[in-house]
Amino acid sequence: MDAKLAELKRRLAEVDDLRSAAAVLDWDQMVLMPPAGAAVRAERLATLQRVAHERFVDGRIGELLEELRPLEQSLPHDADDACLVRVTRTDWEKARRVPADLAAEMAKASSEGMEAWAAARAAGDYAAFRPWLDRHLALKHAYVECFEPAADPYDILLDDFEPGTTTAEVRAVFDRLKEELVPLIAALRDSAVDPLPPGPYPVEAQRALGLEAMTALGFEPSSFRLDSSVHPFCTSFAISDIRVTARYDEGDLESLFTCLHEIGHGLYERGISPELERTPLASGCSSGLHESQSRLWENVVGRSLPFWRWFHPRLQAAFPGVLGDMPLEACYRAVNRVSPSFIRVDADEVTYGMHIILRFELEQELLAGTLSSADLPEAWNARFEEYLGLAVPEDRLGVLQDVHWSGGAFGYFPTYQLGNVMSVQIWEAARAALPGLEEQFEQGDFSALGAWLRENLYALGRKLTPKETLERVVGGPLDPEPYLRYLREKYGAGASR
């Protein structure tokens, strides 16, 4: 049995090495690569992904997984080796169901669709993008066909990002959010909070300050790097080699929140148990749980008053000319300003959820065929006005704004908002377990929270399902109430704003 487990681990480590190599090439392309390298880089990446896939779906891995059932069943449910066999079996069975030709066509449609979208967005030309949307929808139908029928075909797509969570479960949570968010947004619409001044905030000072904040949260130079890229992201090449990127604009301080967001993702990857290295378990548990950590550090911590008590003098010292006279209270209010706007990635904590709910609903209707891609802009604009009170003036500020659909990523958007919901559930659990957290934040000490998250969440990696993981951390299932309570307390009528 030991020899079989060793063989399984050896084969999975190889696959992990190949996938991680692809992550390095991907990161290099987005951060550093000279532009003329793009065409060949796409070939290199396709090869790595194909070879990794071939090695993963190898029949021998399936045999080993069968032969290791007795071992799996003899171990506790959360023993590393039991989890490895169980989770790998799920992954393997899923990967085997998708024919190589369909996977290749989806990958091709994804990269071509993204190119077409970039041009269509630049031109504000939805009609030019629409055929790609139809192609992706056709491919999604073919993809859904590869699996046992689900209660809702959208379940199959969602499962790739939030395994085990159903469309009905998400809908129930989102409907509850909608009940409270729509009136809260309408009530906040006219509250006049000044934003931060428009700079200039020199890029070098932004970089240094972002690094200072991230370092307080747990960024160590021995195992992290911060670089720049057009689209900020975080990726992991090993549990001890985490790459975060940010984007800088002299006219605002968004880079600071980007840093807090991406280090949240990074701390999760860095906190995975080293025993899981080079296995399929060595990554965050789901897109939603991952986002819960970027949002926890960015918003729940990084936009809190205790954080700002510590951070405000540092911010002033970094930009004395622009912010030297701006009091703590005004800064805190400015970074928590609620103001409906068109672009999701610029949205505040309160309006953000409605951007997501809108997309979640449209995705389901497109997939079900109750909404045609021809009618999508109209549907988008109508619902946007209903949810956020703004009339969309052009598709670039509406249906064309996000890259996700162009790459065929349907089912991904809802995990952003699930992340927000879970971030507050997890925060409440941490606060209950760790008295005095906010006093520590005021001193710039985030270590107790970091250690608790590492021990209770990050270390687990993908050992358990997302539902099991959340249950273990917060003692219950997905629940929108803590998040709504948090928003009401921070932004509601009685809030100290």
Place this chain on the structure above:
Amino acid sequence: MDAKLAELKRRLAEVDDLRSAAAVLDWDQMVLMPPAGAAVRAERLATLQRVAHERFVDGRIGELLEELRPLEQSLPHDADDACLVRVTRTDWEKARRVPADLAAEMAKASSEGMEAWAAARAAGDYAAFRPWLDRHLALKHAYVECFEPAADPYDILLDDFEPGTTTAEVRAVFDRLKEELVPLIAALRDSAVDPLPPGPYPVEAQRALGLEAMTALGFEPSSFRLDSSVHPFCTSFAISDIRVTARYDEGDLESLFTCLHEIGHGLYERGISPELERTPLASGCSSGLHESQSRLWENVVGRSLPFWRWFHPRLQAAFPGVLGDMPLEACYRAVNRVSPSFIRVDADEVTYGMHIILRFELEQELLAGTLSSADLPEAWNARFEEYLGLAVPEDRLGVLQDVHWSGGAFGYFPTYQLGNVMSVQIWEAARAALPGLEEQFEQGDFSALGAWLRENLYALGRKLTPKETLERVVGGPLDPEPYLRYLREKYGAGASR
């Protein structure tokens, strides 16, 4: 036949993709990686190399190479497809001869040996390094045994770096060099030339100036990157994605010559015919020919008076405080100062060759068993004094200085000096074909030389053997006389120094 050729190309492209991915991971490790990533990175690299090797030595590739013989023979000798089949067959037959276990043991000994060497060099403790040298020698004997007997076992090692060139041929060239270099070094020993002042040369200004010089030579930001690393190097991820690195020290201007050296390697890789992309032909022809290009741009061009007529005002503008008053003539003499010293990588154009000849001779004696590793430091020091007139005071400045032996790279050193020899042969051919080159250099115009080298040498990649390639470029075989003539004219008794 077309289908077979297409299958061969598809399989070779995959291997090339995997090897290139390894190059990206390697580069990232040397340039950027946080230190804690090292252990896992070694595993990732080992997997990529193993998978690439397995795919390359696959029996199906051998079958295709056999089946494609008629095609190969129907095409001109230098047709891309004929070269692909011919060169791949040679590579494949060579790769198949080395058992996977031996290759793995050599790779392991290489990385472990380099670690042991780094510690031994830091401590100046040759005895601690000696067992690794013995281990490498034993592995080299096993490696040599994998091949048909050669006239000299060293031929087998040399063939990995300078295919087709024999030990006897190198020895004949080196013996001829020795005849002239040893007396020339002795004669120059007492010539008093002042070096450049010891700075300070701010790193940012060095970087900008290095980039300016490289740009004049052909560095384009669309397909090149310049980064920093402890050991400068050049690598290629695609014909249009070339990475060069340099190292900066405020106390000297070595970084400028490093830039000229590495861009020479880079221009070679960048100039390979795009038709050869993702084939085994898409790299420089041999270590010696590669070095001929780094040396041509660094020394023959970059230390020439015409280059300095263009470069001197730029250098003065970059460092006005330190060099503002230093005349052209004095700068030119300073960067061509001959002074025997202990460290090879710091050696000038005249003494450099003797550093190499020394190592070439000792390597052969170690391999033949006529010199024991126990007696190596003594042999090194005696010969160093004979060739360079200096008594080696400690092993750190002697036998422990280079990394090559610690990684098991025997047979590599001679290609450095072959590169110097070929660089002048190629320079003479270019100058004969292109009148007015030096006048162009004085104007900062290096494009005619670059274009000639691209057309006559770089574009060929590995299509022909190194000997065929050199013959095609210079119209004759390896010949030390142009190099000796160049040194005599530049440094001899009658030279205008």
